[in-house]
Amino acid sequence: MDNQRNLILAIVLSAIVLFGWTALADRFFPVAKPAVTKIQGGKEQVLPQPGVASGPAAIRNRAIVLKEAPRVTIDTPKLVGSINLKGARIDDLMLKAYKETVAKNSPPIRLLSPNGSPDAYYAGFGWTGNGIDAPGPNSVWTADAAALTPTKPVTLSWKNNRGQTFQTVIAVDTDYMFTVTQKLANGGTAPVSARPYGLISRYGASKDAWSYSNRIGAMHKVDDEKIAFTEYKEVGESGVTGIRFGSKGTWLGFGDKYWLTALVPDAKATIEAGFLSPQTNVYQAVESGAATIVAPGATAMTTQRFFAGAKEVAILNAYQDKFAIDQFSRTIDWGWFEIIERPIFWVLDWLFKFVGNFGVAIILLTFIVRGLMFPIAQKQFRSMASMRAVQPKMKELQERHKDDKPRLQQEMLKLYQEEKVNPLAGCLPTFLQIPVFYALYKVLMITIEMRHQPFILWIRDLSAPDPLHILNLFGLLNFTPPAFLGIGVLALLLGISMWLQFRLNPQAGMDPAQAQIMGLMPWIMMFIMAPFAAGLLVYWITSNLLTIAQQMFLYSRHPGIKAAAAATAGPAKK
Amino acid sequence: MFAKLIILIARAWQYGPSLILPPTCRFMPSCSAYTIEAVTRYGAVKGGWLGIRRICRCHPWGASGYDPVP
Numbered sequence: 289m290d291n292q293r294n295l296i297l298a299i300v301l302s303a304i305v306l307f308g309w310t311a312l313a314d315r316f317f318p319v320a321k322p323a324v325t326k327i328q329g330g331k332e333q334v335l336p337q338p339g340v341a342s343g344p345a346a347i348r349n350r351a352i353v354l355k356e357a358p359r360v361t362i363d364t365p366k367l368v369g370s371i372n373l374k375g376a377r378i379d380d381l382m383l384k385a386y387k388e389t390v391a392k393n394s395p396p397i398r399l400l401s402p403n404g405s406p407d408a409y410y411a412g413f414g415w416t417g418n419g420i421d422a423p424g425p426n427s428v429w430t431a432d433a434a435a436l437t438p439t440k441p442v443t444l445s446w447k448n449n450r451g452q453t454f455q456t457v458i459a460v461d462t463d464y465m466f467t468v469t470q471k472l473a474n475g476g477t478a479p480v481s482a483r484p485y486g487l488i489s490r491y492g493a494s495k496d497a498w499s500y501s502n503r504i505g506a507m508h509k510v511d512d513e514k515i516a517f518t519e520y521k522e523v524g525e526s527g528v529t530g531i532r533f534g535s536k537g538t539w540l541g542f543g544d545k546y547w548l549t550a551l552v553p554d555a556k557a558t559i560e561a562g563f564l565s566p567q568t569n570v571y572q573a574v575e576s577g578a579a580t581i582v583a584p585g586a587t588a589m590t591t592q593r594f595f596a597g598a599k600e601v602a603i604l605n606a607y608q609d610k611f612a613i614d615q616f617s618r619t620i621d622w623g624w625f626e627i628i629e630r631p632i633f634w635v636l637d638w639l640f641k642f643v644g645n646f647g648v649a650i651i652l653l654t655f656i657v658r659g660l661m662f663p664i665a666q667k668q669f670r671s672m673a674s675m676r677a678v679q680p681k682m683k684e685l686q687e688r689h690k691d692d693k694p695r696l697q698q699e700m701l702k703l704y705q706e707e708k709v710n711p712l713a714g715c716l717p718t719f720l721q722i723p724v725f726y727a728l729y730k731v732l733m734i735t736i737e738m739r740h741q742p743f744i745l746w747i748r749d750l751s752a753p754d755p756l757h758i759l760n761l762f763g764l765l766n767f768t769p770p771a772f773l774g775i776g777v778l779a780l781l782l783g784i785s786m787w788l789q790f791r792l793n794p795q796a797g798m799d800p801a802q803a804q805i806m807g808l809m810p811w812i813m814m815f816i817m818a819p820f821a822a823g824l825l826v827y828w829i830t831s832n833l834l835t836i837a838q839q840m841f842l843y844s845r846h847p848g849i850k851a852a853a854a855a856t857a858g859p860a861k862k
Numbered sequence: 863m864f865a866k867l868i869i870l871i872a873r874a875w876q877y878g879p880s881l882i883l884p885p886t887c888r889f890m891p892s893c894s895a896y897t898i899e900a901v902t903r904y905g906a907v908k909g910g911w912l913g914i915r916r917i918c919r920c921h922p923w924g925a926s927g928y929d930p931v932p
Binding site for chain 2: 664667668671697698701702704706714715716717718805
């Protein structure tokens with residue numbers, strides 16, 4: 289009767305954990321992005337990724353839009369695209385190093401697209417002012433070269449009818465930073481007043497979802513040396529009024545999970561900036577400098593930078609230092625545990641460069657973590673070995689207080705204290721591992737270095753969930769199980785290895801209800817972990833296997849412990 | 863006020879993660895029970911401090927056994 293009640297309690301608790309978890313998790317612990325491949329009919333197929341699909345039908349084909357205006361090509365080791373001479377916009381940019389899907393023939397990631405094409409996304413630079421005839425979005429500029437390369441900047445020029453000449457010099461480095469120098473030469477007879485500006489405009493919010501642990505949206509540096517994230521939804525609601533801010537040394541931009549565009553004005557200039565949404569589904573980041581009065585014959589000049597590319601950790605760190613762009617490396621949403629995540633990332637990245645496979649790097653990381661934890665396990669085993677010495681006294685206590693469990697426990701603890709032994713390690717060893725695990729979860733989720741990194745066999749992206757599903761017989765049946773039932777091979781291995789580990793490690797003083805919950809834990813974790821990144825499961829499985837190996841090794845070093853451990857677990861099992 | 867918050871956190875721990883995790887306490891009473899008693903008897907500041915000290919004592923190389931609130 290009592291046992292039955294405990295079993296029911298255990299099942300109800302498990303159900304609460306399992307379903308309560310799924311309800312909470314989406315907000316706080318988003319699982320890996322959708323699978324990149326699908327196993328169907330025994331074959332692995334590459335799935336289309338969000339962002340690849342085309343936009344509204346009324347919008348014209350990208351290739352056609354690109355031909356509508358004169359252009360200067362952009363060609364660097366990492367970027368390919370073009371500058372639109374109509375409006376002097378950088379509005380066509382692809383990232384050579386990153387593909388849309390894991391397929392071999394996949395097109396590269398398209399970051400920027402001209403206005404009028406699907407998912408328009410572009411940057412523009414110009415001047416505004418009173419009584420000045422400044423170039424607008426339809427002004428056609430002339431260029432002094434046909435191509436922009438890291439070694440050769442391009443100068444764009446435009447002249448109005450009142451004697452003012454506008455020049456924009458665009459340079460690019462071998463990574464993702466453009467340097468834009470704007471010049472206004474006043475050849476007229478009267479002074480003019482003008483303000484330089486920079487603009488990023490995108491059609492449509494990011495296809496990557498916002499969550500508290502991975503904030504995706506508009507971002508800018510706040511006055512007090514802090515980065516602020518604003519959800520696209522919030523920018524949309526702010527309308528034409530927008531969200532305004534401004535100070536020296538600010539920068540602002542739009543992010544996706546892996547990509548970023550950012551305007552970095554001259555750090556010494558006082559800037560007015562903001563995010564706004566002039567139309568539904570259009571998001572803009574704007575910044576403008578102070579008004580300068582340009583006397584006849586004089587030239588005003590301002591320099592700013594424009595980042596467009598992938599959020600590679602090393603590159604962002606380098607820009608932050610080189611150009612003194614405060615907080616720039618935080619455009620990757622490391623969050624509260626940055627202090628653990630960065631070393632974990634650093635170790636993983638280093639191991640990856642060493643062995644060339646991120647899955648192997650994760651396994652090696654597990655070895656390092658377990659190695660650091662080994663002294664704790666060893667200490668625990670040593671005290672378990674000394675438990676044997678007090679075995680007779682314990683038996684005696686168990687006999688004496690066999691009907692008074694709380695009293696027995698108290699007496700046993702007193703005995704441990706007198707004999708200076710304790711089979712339990714406290715909860716610290718468990719807690720030490722949680723930050724490492726969470727850090728790996730975040731690193732797999734937020735850093736582009738882990739994107740599309742294969743392991744072995746069918747795992748072609750360690751940052752995506754295992755594409756194999758047991759429920760459809762590994763893709764032989766033609767359906768995709770719902771996410772919470774999508775157990776893959778890795779999840780199954782996780783469940784089994786955890787079950788084995790629990791079995792090898794008899795727990796002292798557990799009451800039956802708790803023992804039952806513990807018995808169900810491996811299988812609950814199997815369901816919970818299934819939709820997470822494959823790399824995270826690789827880590828956990830390796831960790832379980834290493835714990836089992838360590839357990840077996842220590843048991844063989846201290847024969848007889850098993851008996852002692854079983855004896856301490858004995859009274860509670862009654 | 864602050865004392866209540868500490869007790870709430872300790873209780874949430876007892877009825878949440880602690881219920882699922884295997885028993886690992888080296889001390890009697892457990893850190894959460896110890897902290898609740900300490901805060902009730904000595905208030906948030908001293909009681910909280912006692913609780914923190916107790917948690918810091920609980921590690922594989924530390925003491926163990928019966929350790930009541932002073």
